[in-house]
Amino acid sequence: MIGAQLNVTEARHRLARKIFFGQRGELRQHYREGMEDQLGALGLPLNSVELFNSLYSDAAVKQLAADGFPVTDELLARLSPLQYDHINFLGRYAFTRPAAPGRRQLRDLHSDDDTDDGEDE
Template identity: 40%
Template sequence: MLRVAGSLKSGKVNATELTKALQRNGQPTELGKAIIEYGKVYKTKHQLRYISDEIYARQILEQLNKGKARHTLCRHIFYGKKGKLYQTYIDGMEEQLTVLSIVTNAIIYWNTLYLERVIDQMRVEGFDCSEEKINKLSPLLFEHINFVGKYSFRYDPSLENGHLRPLNTD
């Protein structure tokens, strides 16, 4: 296994060649079996740490929740055809996913800008905006976004040079 790792790192073998060498006729070779067993050791160590270390488990849960929140936002953006891709893989799927990613990132960016502005305003007004509270905020919220309906793309010169719209405090 050390030779395999060294060969990969030095570039003497690429991942595709290695994958072929780890199995024959759909069955793992002896080297493939060894790597599988080695992986089981790390999986077991992870599982033991997960059940015995509450902080570690909480960190994993927080990351899972962030991933779930992003997927929920994407499902709301990609609401047509129940959020399923109907293009053939090469022809249209990549384009659909790229556009979904661009729109998702634009929403996250917009929300981040305005969350920062809200926090600044709340601090000016004397609210407690400790780092602990701020760390619980997420730019993945979307309840304020109208995904279906009419949109206005009128040019507003007052928004030039990085100026933002006034905060909606209603």
């Protein structure tokens, strides 16, 4: 059980290092409090990636179950919101408010038949 928790913690650290690398892994503040603030702010994008992955993993599991795929507890236990291969950490991002406040709508899930349009999340 301790080993499993260590694996989760290491996966979270791996994701944090990947996000931090977007600034080339450099602390850009020259004073201690600024460095602590910069590292503390890393939690926001880290939690955002976890939330995004959790929402879309849930939607994908529901879609698979609706399509008749046998979704088992053993399969679900292996899912993790700490994956990041689908994210371009070096891009530019625009965060806009949704058109209708309070309305939560996910984008369509991609299938194997979809063509790659070159855009990453």
